[in-house]
Amino acid sequence: xxxAALFQSVLASLPEIVVITGACILLILGxxxxxxxxxxxVWASVAVVLIAAFVTLMLAGEVQRAYTGMFIxxxxxxxxxxxxxxxxxxxxxxxxxxxxxxxxGSSEYYVLLLLALSGMMIMASATDLLSVYVGVELMxxxxxxxxxxxxxxxxxxxxxxxxxxLGSVSTGIFLYGVSLVYxxxxxxxLDAMAAVVTGDPLDxxxxxxxxxxxxxxxxxxxxxxxxxxxxxxxxxxxxTITAFMSVGPKAAGFAVILxxxxxxxxxxxxxxxxxxxxxxxxxxxxxxxxxxxxxxxRLLAYSSIAxxxxxxxxxxxxxxxxxxxxxxxxxxxxxxxxxIFGIVIMMRNGDFSGEIIEDYxxxxxxxxxxxxxxxxxxxxxxGIPPTAGFFAKFYVLVALVERxxxxxxxxxxxxxxxxxxFYIRIVMxxxxxxxxxxxxxxxxxxxxxxxAFTAVGTIGIxxxxxxxxxxxxxxxxxx
Amino acid sequence: xxxxxxxxxxxxxxxxxxxxxxxxxDDAVRWTALxxxxxxxxxxxxxxxSFDTTTHEMQFIEKRPWVPALGITYALGIDGISALxxxxxxxxxxICVLASWAAIDRKVKEFMVSLLVMQALMLGxxxxxxxxxxxxxxxxxxxxxxxxxxxxxxxxxVYAAFKFFLYTLAGSLLFLIGIxxxxxxxxxxxxxxxxxxxxxxxxxxxxxxxxxxxxxAVKVPMVPVHTWLPDAHVQAPTAGSIIxxxxxxxxxxxxxxxxxxxxxxxASVHYSTLMLALxxxxxxxxxxxxxAQDDLKKLVAYSSxxxxxxxxxxxxxxxxxxxxxxxxxMFNHGVTTGALFLFVGLIYERTHTRSMAEYGxxxxxxxxxTAFLALFVLSAMALPGTNSFVGELLVLSGxxxxxxxxxxxxxxxxxxxxxxxxGMYRKVALGPASVGARFSIRDVNxxxxxxxxxxxxxxxxxxxxxxPFLDIIDASAKHLLMQVHAKxxxx
Numbered sequence: 001x002x003x004a005a006l007f008q009s010v011l012a013s014l015p016e017i018v019v020i021t022g023a024c025i026l027l028i029l030g031x032x033x034x035x036x037x038x039x040x041x042v043w044a045s046v047a048v049v050l051i052a053a054f055v056t057l058m059l060a061g062e063v064q065r066a067y068t069g070m071f072i073x074x075x076x077x078x079x080x081x082x083x084x085x086x087x088x089x090x091x092x093x094x095x096x097x098x099x100x101x102x103x104x105g106s107s108e109y110y111v112l113l114l115l116a117l118s119g120m121m122i123m124a125s126a127t128d129l130l131s132v133y134v135g136v137e138l139m140x141x142x143x144x145x146x147x148x149x150x151x152x153x154x155x156x157x158x159x160x161x162x163x164x165x166l167g168s169v170s171t172g173i174f175l176y177g178v179s180l181v182y183x184x185x186x187x188x189x190l191d192a193m194a195a196v197v198t199g200d201p202l203d204x205x206x207x208x209x210x211x212x213x214x215x216x217x218x219x220x221x222x223x224x225x226x227x228x229x230x231x232x233x234x235x236x237x238x239x240t241i242t243a244f245m246s247v248g249p250k251a252a253g254f255a256v257i258l259x260x261x262x263x264x265x266x267x268x269x270x271x272x273x274x275x276x277x278x279x280x281x282x283x284x285x286x287x288x289x290x291x292x293x294x295x296x297x298r299l300l301a302y303s304s305i306a307x308x309x310x311x312x313x314x315x316x317x318x319x320x321x322x323x324x325x326x327x328x329x330x331x332x333x334x335x336x337x338x339x340i341f342g343i344v345i346m347m348r349n350g351d352f353s354g355e356i357i358e359d360y361x362x363x364x365x366x367x368x369x370x371x372x373x374x375x376x377x378x379x380x381x382x383g384i385p386p387t388a389g390f391f392a393k394f395y396v397l398v399a400l401v402e403r404x405x406x407x408x409x410x411x412x413x414x415x416x417x418x419x420x421x422f423y424i425r426i427v428m429x430x431x432x433x434x435x436x437x438x439x440x441x442x443x444x445x446x447x448x449x450x451x452a453f454t455a456v457g458t459i460g461i462x463x464x465x466x467x468x469x470x471x472x473x474x475x476x477x478x479x
Numbered sequence: 480x481x482x483x484x485x486x487x488x489x490x491x492x493x494x495x496x497x498x499x500x501x502x503x504x505d506d507a508v509r510w511t512a513l514x515x516x517x518x519x520x521x522x523x524x525x526x527x528x529s530f531d532t533t534t535h536e537m538q539f540i541e542k543r544p545w546v547p548a549l550g551i552t553y554a555l556g557i558d559g560i561s562a563l564x565x566x567x568x569x570x571x572x573x574i575c576v577l578a579s580w581a582a583i584d585r586k587v588k589e590f591m592v593s594l595l596v597m598q599a600l601m602l603g604x605x606x607x608x609x610x611x612x613x614x615x616x617x618x619x620x621x622x623x624x625x626x627x628x629x630x631x632x633x634x635x636x637v638y639a640a641f642k643f644f645l646y647t648l649a650g651s652l653l654f655l656i657g658i659x660x661x662x663x664x665x666x667x668x669x670x671x672x673x674x675x676x677x678x679x680x681x682x683x684x685x686x687x688x689x690x691x692x693x694x695x696a697v698k699v700p701m702v703p704v705h706t707w708l709p710d711a712h713v714q715a716p717t718a719g720s721i722i723x724x725x726x727x728x729x730x731x732x733x734x735x736x737x738x739x740x741x742x743x744x745x746a747s748v749h750y751s752t753l754m755l756a757l758x759x760x761x762x763x764x765x766x767x768x769x770x771a772q773d774d775l776k777k778l779v780a781y782s783s784x785x786x787x788x789x790x791x792x793x794x795x796x797x798x799x800x801x802x803x804x805x806x807x808x809m810f811n812h813g814v815t816t817g818a819l820f821l822f823v824g825l826i827y828e829r830t831h832t833r834s835m836a837e838y839g840x841x842x843x844x845x846x847x848x849t850a851f852l853a854l855f856v857l858s859a860m861a862l863p864g865t866n867s868f869v870g871e872l873l874v875l876s877g878x879x880x881x882x883x884x885x886x887x888x889x890x891x892x893x894x895x896x897x898x899x900x901x902g903m904y905r906k907v908a909l910g911p912a913s914v915g916a917r918f919s920i921r922d923v924n925x926x927x928x929x930x931x932x933x934x935x936x937x938x939x940x941x942x943x944x945x946x947p948f949l950d951i952i953d954a955s956a957k958h959l960l961m962q963v964h965a966k967x968x969x970x
Binding site: 364365368375379384385386390394395397398401402406409410413414416417420421424425427428431432465466469470473 | 544547611614622630645
C-alpha cells in the first residue's frame with residue numbers, strides 16, 4: 001500500500017476514526033470526572049457523533065474504496081451511518097436521566113455505545129466478509145457488555161450471558177461460512193467472489209456456505225429461527241440499551257444482509273427462497289407471540305421481530321426498489337421505535353418500572369399529551385396512515401408486487417393485521433381504562449426533545465415521504 | 480388551477496381541531512366545534528352553488544405532486560356522485576356536534592377533536608382523485624373512529640371498538656394489495672381517472688374485483704361480513720352512530736361506484752348476478768334480524784344492513800334507474816338513519832334504556848319527539864312523499880329490470896321493513912305510558928330541534944321534489960353506466 005492509497009483510505013474512513021478516537025478520549029477523561037459532572041459525558045458523546053456526522057456529510061460526494069477493497073464509503077453506507085447516528089444520539093439523550101435513576105451513568109456506558117456505533121459503521125461500509133466480521137464483533141461485544149450493565153439485576157446478567165453465548169455461536173457459524181467461501185473462491189471480497197464463481201450456482205459446497213452466512217447474519221437482526229435471544233435480551237437489558245439495539249444494530253445487520261445477499265453470487269443461488277421463508281416465518285412468529293405478552297419490553301421485542309420480518313420481505317424483492325424500501329423502512333422504524341421506547345424509558349421513575357402494559361391503564365387521563373404521542377407511535381408501528389409506518393410498509397409492498405411476489409405481499413399484509421391487534425391493545429389500555437395510579441414520568445428536557453423529534457419524524461415522513469424516498473432510492477448501491 | 484375550495488373544505492375541520500387543542504373550557508370547545516362544522520357546511524354550499532350539473536367531468540380539480548418517484552399526487556376533485564356525499568358529510572357534521580352537546584360530558588375536547596378529524600378524513604375520501612390519497616384517508620379514519628367508539632361508547636365498547644378496527648383493517652389490507660397491483664397494471668400511476676381509462680385483462684379484473692369487494696363489503700356492510708356493525712353501532716355514542724350509519728357505510732358503496740364499476744367493468748358485469756344475490760340476501764336477512772330485536776339501536780343497526788342492501792342492489796342492477804336510485808338512496812339513508820340514531824340517542828339520554836319493552840306511550844310525554852319520530856320512521860319505510868320512496872322506487876324498478884328474483888326479494892324486504900319499523904313505533908310511542916311513570920321525560924329542546932329540523936327538511940324535500948338531487952347525480956351516473964357497458968359487455 002502506497003502512502004497515497006493509505007492516506008486516501010484513512011480519509012474514506014475518517015468518520016469511523018473520529019468515533020473511535022472520541023471514544024478513547026472519553027474513556028480517559030471519564031476517569032477524572034467528579035460526581036455531578038455526568039452531563040458532560042452526554043454532551044461530549046453527542047458532540048463526537050455530531051462531528052462524525054459532519055465529516056460523513058463532507059465526504060459523501062463520491063464512492064471511495066479503501067483498504068484494498070475491504071471498505072467502501074458510498075451513499076449506501078452514508079445513509080445507514082445517518083440512521084446509526086440518529087439512533088445513537090437519541091439513545092444518549094434518553095440515557096441521561098435513566099442512567100442516573102438506574103445508577104449506570106459511568107463513562108464506560110457512553111464509551112461502549114460509541115464503540116458499538118463504530119462497529120456498526122464498519123458493518124455498513126464493509127465490502128469484504130472479514131471486515132464485516134470485524135464490524136459485527138466490535139458492535140456485538142459492546143452490546144453484550146451493555147446488556148449486562150444492570151449489575152445487581154439477575155435479569156440483566158442472565159440476558160447478557162445468554163446473549164454472549166448465542167452471539168458467539170452465531171458468529172462462529174458465520175466465520176465457518178466465510179472460510180467455506182474462501183475455500184471455494186479463494187477470496188472473501190464480495191465483488192471478487194462473484195467474478196470467480198461462474199459455474200453451477202447449486203454447488204453443494206457453496207450452498208452450505210451461503211446457509212452458514214445467512215444464519216450468522218440473520219441472528220443479528222433477530223429473525224426466525226435465530227430469534228430466541230431477542231425477547232430475553234430486550235427484557236433484561238437496560239431499556240435505553242434495548243431501544244438502541246432494536247434500532248442501531250438491527251439496521252447494521254440489514255446493511256450487511258443487503259450488501260451480501262444482493263451480491264451477484266447470492267442472487268444466482270436461489271437464496272431468495274430461503275430468505276422468503278425466513279421473512280414469512282419471522283413475521284408470523286413475531287406477530288402471533290406478541291399477542292400474549294404482558295411485558296411492554298417483551299412485546300416490543302416480538303414487535304421488532306415482526307418488523308424485521310417485514311423488512312426482510314424488502315430484501316426478497318431486491319432490485320433498486322427492494323433495497324430502497326428496506327432502507328426507508330429502517331429509517332422510519334428508528335423514529336417510531338425510539339419514540340415508543342422513549343416513553344417506556346421516561347416512565348421508569350421511583351418504584352415504577354413502566355414495563356407492565358397494564359400499568360399504563362388510564363394514562364391518557366392524567367397525561368393526555370404523552371398519551372397522544374404513544375398513540376402516534378403505536379399506530380405508526382401498526383402501519384396505519386397517515387403515519388410514516390404506513391408508508392414504510394407500503395413501499396415494501398410496492399417493491400414486492402413490482403417483482404411479481406403478490407402472494408408474499410398478501411401474506412405480509414394479513415400478518416400485519418394480526419400485529420395491529422397488539423398495538424391497538426396498548427392504545428386501549430391507555431385510553432379506555434380508568435387510571436389506577438398516579439403517573440410521575442421522568443420528563444426531562446432531553447427526553448422531551450427526543451420525543452418531539454421522533455414524533456415529528458413519525459408524522460412528517462408519513463405526510464411528506466417524497467424527499468426521504470428519493471434519498472433512499474439515490475443511496476442504493478450500484479444504482 | 481383556481482381557488483383550492485376542496486382543500487379548504489377538507490382541511491377546515493383539521494384546522495378547527497388544532498384550535499380546539501388550545502381551548503380549556505368545555506363550553507368553548509363545543510361552540511368552536513359547532514362553528515367550525517357550520518363553516519364547513521357553508522363552504523360546501525358555496526361549492527354546490529357553483530357546481531355544474533351538466534357535465535360528468537371532475538370539477539374543482541386540484542393537483543399537486545406528492546411523491547413523484549411513485550407517481551403519487553395530491554389530487555382532489557368531485558363529480559355528481561361525490562358532490563352529494565361531500566354535502567351529506569358536511570350536513571351531518573354539525574348535527575353530530577349538536578347530538579353530543581350534552582351526551583358527551585367527559586373528555587369533551589378529545590371527543591370533538593376526534594369528531595372533526597373524522598369529518599376531515601371522510602370529506603377527503605369523497606374528494607380524493609388519487610388512489611393512494613384515497614387509501615390514506617380511508618384507512619386513517621380507523622384511528623378517530625376507534626377512539627370514538629372505544630373511549631366514549633357504552634358498556635361493551637372495548638370489544639366493539641376492537642371488532643370494528645380489525646374487521647375494517649383486514650378488509651382494507653387486501654384492497655391495498657389490489658391498489659398496488661392496479662398501479663403496476665395501469666402504467667404506474669395512482670391517478671383514478673387515468674386508471675379508469677385502462678383496459679385490464681379479465682383475469683386481472685376478476686382478482687381485483689374480489690380484493691376490492693372484501694374491503695367495500697365490510698364497510699357497506701354486506702352479509703356475511705356485517706357482524707361488526709351491530710356491535711359498533713350499539714356501543715358507539717350517538718354521534719358515532721350517526722357518522723357510522725350516515726357516512727361510513729356509504730363509503731363501501733362509493734368504492735363500488737368509483738373503483739369497481741369504472742375500473743373493472745367486465746368483472747362488474749360478470750359478477751353482477753352474485754352481487755345482486757348478496758344484496759337481496761342482505762335486504763331480507765337484515766330485515767329479519769331487525770324484526771327480532773328488542774334493543775332500539777340494534778334494530779336501527781340491522782335495518783341499516785337491509786337498507787344498504789337496496790343501495791348495492793341498485794348499483795349492480797347496472798341500469799340507469801337502479802344506479803341513480805342507489806346513489807340517491809345512499810343520501811336518503813344517511814339522512815333518515817342518521818336521524819333515527821339521533822332519536823334513539825335523545826331518548827336514551829333521558830331514560831338510559833334502549834329496550835323497547837320498557838317504553839310505551841311516549842306520545843303523551845313527548846308529543847313533538849314522537850311526531851318527528853313518526854316522520855323518520857315513515858321515511859325509513861319508504862312511504863310516498865318521503866325521500867326513501869323515491870330512492871327505493873327507482874332501485875326496485877331498476878332491480879326488476881335486471882333480475883326478476885332479486886327485485887321480488889327486495890319487495891319482500893320492504894315489507895319486512897314496514898313490519899319492524901311500525902312495530903318499533905307502536906311499542907315506543909303508542910299504548911299506555913309505562914316509561915313516563917318512571918322517568919320524567921321532557922320533550923325536545925331548542926338545541927335538539929336544531930339538529931332534527933334540517934334532516935326533516937331533507938326527508939320531505941327529496942320526497943316531494945327530488946329533481947335537484949337527481950340532477951346533481953344524473954350526468955355522472957349516465958357517464959358511469961356508459962363506461963361500464965362500453966367495456967363491460969364486450970365479453
